[in-house]
Structure formats: C-alpha cells, structure tokens
Amino acid sequence: MTPLLKSSLLTLVLVLTFVVGWEWYWRSQNLGLSYNDDESLWAHTRKEIYRSSPSRPVIIGSSRVKFDLDLATWEATTGEKPIQLALVGTAPRPLLTDLAKDPNFKGTLIIGVTEGLFFAPDGSFPEREATKRVNFYPRWSLSQQISFHINRVLEPWLYFLDEERLALRPLLTNLPIPPRPGTWGGPKFPKEFSIIQFDRQDVMTDAMVADTAIQHQVQAVWLDIGAHSPKQTMPDAMVTGILDSVKKSVDQIRARGGQVVFVRMPSDGPFYEAEKMSHPREKYWDRLLAHTRTPGIYFADYPALSKYRCPEWSHLAPKDAVTFTQDFIPILKQKTGWPIPIRPTQKPALTASLPPHQ
Amino acid sequence: MVFNSYSFALFFVLLLVLHNLPLPWKAKKINLLLASYLFYALWNPPFILLLWLSTVVDFYMARLIAREQRSAPRKLLLTVSLLLNLGMLSYFKYGGFLLENFTALLSAMGIAFQAAKPDIILPVGISFYTFVTLSYTLDVYRRKAEPEPSFLNFALFVTFFPHLVAGPIVRPEDLIPQFKEPHRATTQQMTWGLFLLSLGLFMKVVVADTLLADSADTVFGVPFPVQPLDAWMGVMAFSGQIFCDFAGYSTCAIGISLCLGFVLPDNFRYPYAAIGFSDFWRRWHITLSTWLRDYLYIPLGGNRKGAARTYINLMITMLLGGLWHGASWNFVIWGGLHGIFLCAERLIRDWSGKRQRSFAEQNRSDQVLSGTVAQASMVPISWNGRLGNFGLALLTLFLVDITWVFFRAPDFGSAMRILLSMFGVIPNGAALLTSLDILKVSSVTVILIACHWAMRNSSLVKLGARLPWWLLSLVWAVMLILLILTQKSSNSFIYFQF
Numbered sequence: 001m002t003p004l005l006k007s008s009l010l011t012l013v014l015v016l017t018f019v020v021g022w023e024w025y026w027r028s029q030n031l032g033l034s035y036n037d038d039e040s041l042w043a044h045t046r047k048e049i050y051r052s053s054p055s056r057p058v059i060i061g062s063s064r065v066k067f068d069l070d071l072a073t074w075e076a077t078t079g080e081k082p083i084q085l086a087l088v089g090t091a092p093r094p095l096l097t098d099l100a101k102d103p104n105f106k107g108t109l110i111i112g113v114t115e116g117l118f119f120a121p122d123g124s125f126p127e128r129e130a131t132k133r134v135n136f137y138p139r140w141s142l143s144q145q146i147s148f149h150i151n152r153v154l155e156p157w158l159y160f161l162d163e164e165r166l167a168l169r170p171l172l173t174n175l176p177i178p179p180r181p182g183t184w185g186g187p188k189f190p191k192e193f194s195i196i197q198f199d200r201q202d203v204m205t206d207a208m209v210a211d212t213a214i215q216h217q218v219q220a221v222w223l224d225i226g227a228h229s230p231k232q233t234m235p236d237a238m239v240t241g242i243l244d245s246v247k248k249s250v251d252q253i254r255a256r257g258g259q260v261v262f263v264r265m266p267s268d269g270p271f272y273e274a275e276k277m278s279h280p281r282e283k284y285w286d287r288l289l290a291h292t293r294t295p296g297i298y299f300a301d302y303p304a305l306s307k308y309r310c311p312e313w314s315h316l317a318p319k320d321a322v323t324f325t326q327d328f329i330p331i332l333k334q335k336t337g338w339p340i341p342i343r344p345t346q347k348p349a350l351t352a353s354l355p356p357h358q
Numbered sequence: 359m360v361f362n363s364y365s366f367a368l369f370f371v372l373l374l375v376l377h378n379l380p381l382p383w384k385a386k387k388i389n390l391l392l393a394s395y396l397f398y399a400l401w402n403p404p405f406i407l408l409l410w411l412s413t414v415v416d417f418y419m420a421r422l423i424a425r426e427q428r429s430a431p432r433k434l435l436l437t438v439s440l441l442l443n444l445g446m447l448s449y450f451k452y453g454g455f456l457l458e459n460f461t462a463l464l465s466a467m468g469i470a471f472q473a474a475k476p477d478i479i480l481p482v483g484i485s486f487y488t489f490v491t492l493s494y495t496l497d498v499y500r501r502k503a504e505p506e507p508s509f510l511n512f513a514l515f516v517t518f519f520p521h522l523v524a525g526p527i528v529r530p531e532d533l534i535p536q537f538k539e540p541h542r543a544t545t546q547q548m549t550w551g552l553f554l555l556s557l558g559l560f561m562k563v564v565v566a567d568t569l570l571a572d573s574a575d576t577v578f579g580v581p582f583p584v585q586p587l588d589a590w591m592g593v594m595a596f597s598g599q600i601f602c603d604f605a606g607y608s609t610c611a612i613g614i615s616l617c618l619g620f621v622l623p624d625n626f627r628y629p630y631a632a633i634g635f636s637d638f639w640r641r642w643h644i645t646l647s648t649w650l651r652d653y654l655y656i657p658l659g660g661n662r663k664g665a666a667r668t669y670i671n672l673m674i675t676m677l678l679g680g681l682w683h684g685a686s687w688n689f690v691i692w693g694g695l696h697g698i699f700l701c702a703e704r705l706i707r708d709w710s711g712k713r714q715r716s717f718a719e720q721n722r723s724d725q726v727l728s729g730t731v732a733q734a735s736m737v738p739i740s741w742n743g744r745l746g747n748f749g750l751a752l753l754t755l756f757l758v759d760i761t762w763v764f765f766r767a768p769d770f771g772s773a774m775r776i777l778l779s780m781f782g783v784i785p786n787g788a789a790l791l792t793s794l795d796i797l798k799v800s801s802v803t804v805i806l807i808a809c810h811w812a813m814r815n816s817s818l819v820k821l822g823a824r825l826p827w828w829l830l831s832l833v834w835a836v837m838l839i840l841l842i843l844t845q846k847s848s849n850s851f852i853y854f855q856f
Contacts, residue, residue: 004822014835144363147364
C-alpha cells in the first residue's frame, strides 16, 4: 500500500469518527433539529404562491408571524397550510413589491407589521436582507435546486447540519473574545432560543420555554439591539414615501383580484413599551391602514389575541401560538370577509408542528 | 454548478463511476463531453448555445485556415473567428460599459443622450472559454499547431468541465494530446486528486468564504471612511480571500481532472512570496499571464523593439489584462498599476545592472588602491540575503494589496476613500470590524504569508512526498473536518463573474 493511500484511509477513519462524535454531541445537547432557513428553502416556498387562497394565504413579515401563527394549527383549522415567506429580522416591503410585480400572483396576502422593521428605510440592513432574498429567487439555478433537494434528504437525519447555530461561523462568533470598543458584532442569540421547521415555522425550544435564564438572555439581546438601533425619529416625508410605495404594491395586487390584510402580532413588557414610544400607533399603524385602505388586525384590539404573554417580550411560546392561531382565524374571517372554511375546533396541533426527533 | 455544492458531489461521483466502467474510449469521451455540457447548462441552459457556437466556428475556421495557403484569405478567416469570439465577449461583457461611457462622453460634449440600460446577463466563464478557443485558432494560424481532426477531441478540449468556467486557461497542447489516448486515473492520481479537491474546497469554503469574506465585504461595502486598522484589515482580508477563492478553484479543477486521469497546468505558485512584480505574474494566474504574454505582449513586439516600446507594450498588455477582468475603469486602473510597477521594476533592474557593471569595471581598475573605500560605501543590508528577500516580498505584497483596493472597490470614489483611510489621511473614520474579525484576518494573513514563503521554491507534490504519511493524513483530516463544520456553502467563486 502506498503512503498516499495509507494517508487517505486514515483520513477517512478520522473524519468519520469526528462526524459520528460531533453528531452524537449535538444530539445529547437537546437543542432540537432545525432546518436551515436559507435562500433555497425560501425560494422553494416562494414557488407555492400561485396556489394561494384565503384559506392558504401567503404570509410575509418579520419573525413574529413566523413564531405566532402556527401553520399546523392553521392547516388543522382550515384544511390548508399557509405559505410562510416571512423573514426574521427583515422589512417585508421588498417581498411585497416583489409579489406586486409578479403578474401571476393573484392570491391572498397577510403582512406582519413589526413597526421598527416594516418602516426600516430603503438601504437599511433589514431592507437589504429582504431584497437579497427577492433577488435570489429568479437566479435560483437548477444546480442549486438539486443541491437543495439533496440537502433536504440529509437535514432531517443530521443535527449538525444547522448553519444558523452549529456551523463554524456561529461557533466562532460565540467565542468569548473581548469586544473592540466602538464596534458591534450583531445580536448573539442563545442556541436554545428556537428551531426552524421545513415549512419555515419558527418554534421556541422546550428549554427556552422552561428556562427563565435563557429567556433573560434573549431579552438582553433585544436590549442590545435597541441600544444599537438608530435613535432619531423618522422624518415624516420618509414615512409618507414608504406608505406610498406600500399602497402602490397593495393596489397592484388588488387590481389583479388579490387580497391583503395587515396584522400586528403581540409583543410584551419593556419591548412593547419601547415600540409604543418609538413607533406610536397613530403615526404608523393607523396611517398605514388609512393610507392603503386596507383592513388590519392589531392584537391589542382583541381580548382573544391580547391575553398572551411573550416569554422574551417579542414572540409566543409554541403552546400559545396554537391557541393564538385558533383565535386569530375567526377574527381574520370576520374582519376581511374572506371565505375561510373553519372546521370545528380540534385538538391543538402542537405535536404536529414539532420537528421530527423531538 | 459550483464545486462546493451537493449537486456537484453527486455529479462527480456518478461521473467517476461512469468513467471507470469498461467502455470504449470514445464512449468515455462522449460521456465527459455530455457531462461538461450538463455541468454548464445547470447554471443557465440557453448560454450553452454560445459555447456551441464558439466551438463549432473555431473548429471549422481552424481547418480552413490550415488548408488555405494564401495570406489574405487566411487573415480573413482569422478575422471572422476573432470577430465572433471577441464580438460575443464584447457584447456580453462590455456592452453596458461601452454604452455607459458613450453616454458620458456625449454628455461631456453637451449632447443630451439617454440610452436604455441594457439588461445583459454575463454568461458564466465566457472570458475563459473565449481565450481557450482563441489560443487554438491563433496557434493554427501561426502554424504553431495542426488543426485537431476530431471534433469530439476539440469540443472536449473547449468544454472539459473542470477548467470551463474559471480556468486554468488551457492551451491545445495541454489537453488535446491527453484525449487521444485512453486515460484513467491510477490509485496515486486518484488519491492525490482527492487531496487537491479537499485542499481547494478548504481554501474556498473555510478560508475565503468563512474567515475572510465578511470582513472584506464590510469594509468595502460602507459609503463612509473607516479607521486605518479597519481599512488595512479589509484590504488584507480581500487579498487573502481572492487568492484562496481563485487558487482554491484552480486546485479543485486540477484535482478533479487528476481523478479522471487528466493533468491540467498549474495556475498559482505561492504568489504572496513573490519578489517583485515580474515574479508575481510568474506566480499569479499563470495561465492568463502566459496567454497575455504569448498572444498579446510578444505579437506587440515584446522587448525586441527598444526600451520605450517595451514599456508601452507592457502597459498595453496590463491595461487589457485589467479590462479582461471586468467592464469597469477600476479594473483598468488595477491593470495600469500593475503595468506601472512592472515598468518601474524593469527600470530599476536596468539601472542597477548598469551600475553594477560600471562598479565592477571601476573596482577592477582600482582594486588595490580603493578596496576599503568601495566596501565601506556598500549598502549595509544585503538584499540578496534571505531576510532582504523576505523584506522585498513583503514590499511586493504591500504594493499588490494597494492594487487590490481598485480591484475590489465598487467604484473609483470608494477605492480612493479606502486608500485615504488606510494611510490615515481621512480623520475620524469609523471602527467597523470586531475583535474576532481582526483576529481572523490577521491570523489568516500571517499563516498565508508564512506558507507562501516556506513553499516559495517548492511544490505541493514535493511536500506531500516529504511529509510522513500520518502527518499528511492529519492535515487532510483537519481540512475536511473544518469543511464539514463550515457546512454547505454554495457561494459562487469570485472569478465566475469575469
């Protein structure tokens, strides 16, 4: 046997040993299996929008609609699963513009509004990140689609294929290195915060729901983000410009027979207080509905939707997301008049929304 | 299809199986050709038509040129081939740029002209395969090579997937002879090929994409000045990123070819240990620099027409070499800077050569009388020593990094802003990079320079033969483990855009 062949065989043994050990280690941490919510998964979901209907709406927005609207519960209630296109930490406006420009989209759209993100100016980080996804979709090559389907086969079996939490980049980012004065490396969420399912549903982990220390860590991340966010009030002309562009997009969708509704999901504690201060309802939410002449559901207006507590001030726990969704659908139907078939209340679909291996 | 994707892994495994089946050699070549077309089509299927057009036209033009004895018709046939190849390249790559500059020129002359912005998508690898087919036709025209009688061999030479989209830019003599005889990788070639593939992917996915790209993107992406430390780190990050990205691609390509039993030419030879710019271009993108030398610099006259023409020829070659990289004035400036550095180096070499000759003559005549004085007037640091050479290599890298600013910056204004930030000319720049970013960039830069310096006069093959087998295995395993840790990265290679 040549030395090179011996090298390659030893390499194989070392690498396989590492992979087995690495997978075993992460399974033993009880973090839960999480799918990569990457461009390909988004593009794969985006392909579904042409089959949207009032009972199978397209959802855009930020993280709150991803945590709070439980897709499995929606499916159990209406018979169909929504198409979840919302993107964590981004402004949904580029997605709205994209859907409005797509002549074949004539469906139903739910737009989640987290004011700080929804009204993020053009060129800001939340807006740029959403634009990147939108731009990726038409360039999603056949090769990338094949890679996505191979990855889809591997991901349910391998915990460590979790780019968001367990890849080299997040592992390095979480190293305890003293910060450089005057710089900020971005938010550092605890690994136990949440997992993502293949249908792009975000779910808090059991550890997160049970452990107030982890909840406090996430609360500290929100405070950290707040401390690094722009403090100045948005000029009125800029708000009007954003409202004009949103109205244009909404009108384009409506002109093709589509339907739109805005929703404001619950937030809690100091986070909600800060949001009320930075983005007063009358200046942003009320203007948005009036300017676009579109119906909206603000959680605080409905006792059924405002009874929930957010463990980390911004998102609902999985159990609450189930009942919240059950309560939300009849309100949506009543508010919009959309023909949504509602089945008699069934057993909460929480188990259906948990990922395999949990 | 990019090498760092699951789709490629599947494609490559299936192709290896197919290539090792007991099939006739012609059938294996057809498999390779069809696989190469599939490899290309999975990006954007319609662009395969351009590849076919270029292949078919150059195959038949070269035959006609070889058959034709009269000078004028030969020139006409060559012109048709050049027009087609360079015309396609110009349209797709430079159409928008030309229109933009034409509009700006008219505007400067006071003529209001607003052209619709052309929506042209650049076909992947067009700059590379255009140069491959051009070298073939030019070689046949110059009677340096015979036209290839087999269309299959020629089509495979142009389309062979490892080099198709980002080089190495192969010449007919590199590859066509290898297609004439049955080739299958030996065990040694297969294992070494897999090692090279692992190394290339490690350089691209782990080093370029994960450790360096973010810092470079951050610094070059902001529209305001940054602190000198950030500016330098951003530039060094890009310097490492572009090397690891492009040399990583070439290493993958060479490794993949070797697994199939074919040898591709080297494209990089530790360029960040280069001493001077002529040495740099013997080590960086070697197949492009030799292409430019053989098909542009030498036909222009090279250094055979006097000193002034030599400098002019150098500048023309480097300016066009810069423009080859992309339709932007920044690339022209990048090429121009390299041209200026090459000219300056040549000037210094000529001047120091003359000085040494006159010093030697004078020394011979005054040897006895003034030996002590001559010794005392010599520079205390010997630039010929290892330390002096290392200093010169660092100076070369410093200047190369200055040129990378123009290569990476989105426009001239941004490039100047970064440069002024680097030298502290703009005060109160922003601090952008975190401690981790600085740690990553500086560690990678130091390791990269150390590796290049240590390997300056060696090669991977020699190193592989010298290392104990278990140590090679350990290095290989660490690279693969880091690759697995980094996970799927389907980022395109930087040079695909060229």
